Amino acid sequence: MKSRVSDDRFEKMIKISVIICTHNPRRDYLNRTLESLRNQSLSKAEWELLVIDNQSKVPVKNILSADKGDNIRVVVETNLGLTPARNRGIEESRGDLLIFIDDDNVVDPNYLSRAMAIMEDMPVLGCIGAGVLEPEFEEEPADSVRPYLRMLALRTVKETQWSNIPTDSIIPWGAGLVVRRNVAEKCRDKVKADSLLSILDRKGSALNSGGDNEFTWTACEMGYGKGLFLDLKIVHLIDRKRLQKPYLIKIAEGHAFSWGISRWNHLRETPNIPSETSCFDIVRSIARLRVSEALSGIQKLIDRRHVDAFASEIEAARISGRKRALKLIKEN
Template structure:
């Protein structure tokens, strides 16, 4: 790539301005507008809008409020125009009937353990825990796993502010999967929900994430919706303009006994199923597959892939996975260009690291993997192409991906390099883990 092209990408990146975040709840012909969690009230300018209908998330859009205009009026008009009427409602009889049909008694939910792994981020953790304590789920516990701590900051926070509601445990071996496995050991719930220390959970998050488990023992895992908590920096806006972590607003169940016709790589396209910041497993199922591979995840040479590994292992065991878009958390995206570079490389590495982990731990899947390999390589290439901005002004109504900024070629190249490194990183992580465990046992 020429120096001129690199400089052009940098200028484009630096020109990306901040975007406000807001929520709009459409209730019949009326609407309620409020800022996103931690955001100031909406004024004029560009707005990332979550549209709800009677509290339920139904879509997102990117809109602009002209100076001097009423934000609620402008954004409500955009919501009704861009998102399918049957999803947002227009105050007509059919919409009201649908709303009434979906209402009713609160769903039954299993006793649940919420596991949050953290390392030296007490400020962010406090916001996450505050949102956990505001959940409407009637019966749950919170377990914080302090991963390889170097200070007592996290322990002090829990003891000072949350001791009555939060259990604190430590895991000296670094790595997100190791920390999650420690949380699984400590958990008492029938269902174990996982989220990150940099999220703010919607008050109904845990109820919506765990209610599907009551349908039957065939369901092993549920994932939910992840939206941005802030879009203040170019890095945050760029990531979200290309989809972020969101998987849409349509609930879906993946059944290994009835593979989806539109997923030719199933079950190896684990990134389609959800993300580790918003997932829950039936405890018996997760323990039956051995938990997460401890040589995957952030904090290890593998860089990531622990959540994807868990999804595929559960599906390979014959259990279903359900995506529940009503289970919402707001995630604090990375803030700088350097963060994006690290993230792009880590995503690529985590993708191939988790595939390596699956085949090492479940070699019986190798024939199915090899059969899908040619299409998988094409899919990997498509994931890492330089994606341009939409130039014709067209958008799919209710779509999350309002691709308003081009995706830099450097980030695509870093992701491809990460993919090449992933298997090596996984093997290095296994060696490092064995050494760490041996050192701990010798003490």
């Protein structure tokens, strides 16, 4: 009976649950993530750390053997995918506030304390995220890929901002996502009940990416707002693999797919598939005396000639992602 009372008191002290979902983590990156969490200004008595091991080849508990004295709890989730891993984290957590940290995030020492203060001061917000997600590259990216690095969850907003409009650009991303428990549980239940929502995120080598946006949609549907805060800062460790063109092309396809599915689920908008303009189309427009249509087609062909090859591959990948989403929508 005494231990139960002690456990109850402990759980009441836990205000924040930090959740790391990981699949075959890079050990040096994960260690830096854990070190940044050890250095948090918020007392360890007020937060817990859950590491959700999602089918890692080397069990994460073996990697963390040296950290067993910390407030870390490792939970194994055998259902592969970021979505079931997040759901397991929600179910296993005890805090009223959940913070999702990626296994390659170096978190600012005041991240937890500031997140808690913001959510206490602004009860109208259901989820918030890092306004500063700056990179630390394993190697310098080529100039040709720099325009697309935002896809790697990198950004710095100009000012703190919030809204309750789910379709605007104020979207907290999964790296550092802070969400109230009631919003997280509502989102979990929605995702479990809808087969389309359950495939929005990464699963093994698949790079679908959009499950974190569901927390934003859910918060707004529940009457909350969401925001990005400049004093929530994370350094995102980017390995060389993610700076390669094939990876960026694959993630562009995954983003477009998830975005298409999400817009259908919430707005009943089907993905827009742009038509390809050919010389035959231009000739046909001229034959029909549609001069403005013909001129527009000629301009599109000229523009296409001036786009570099990698930009064309990225755009083709995005179109492919939209087509994949549209096909799945029609099948369901």
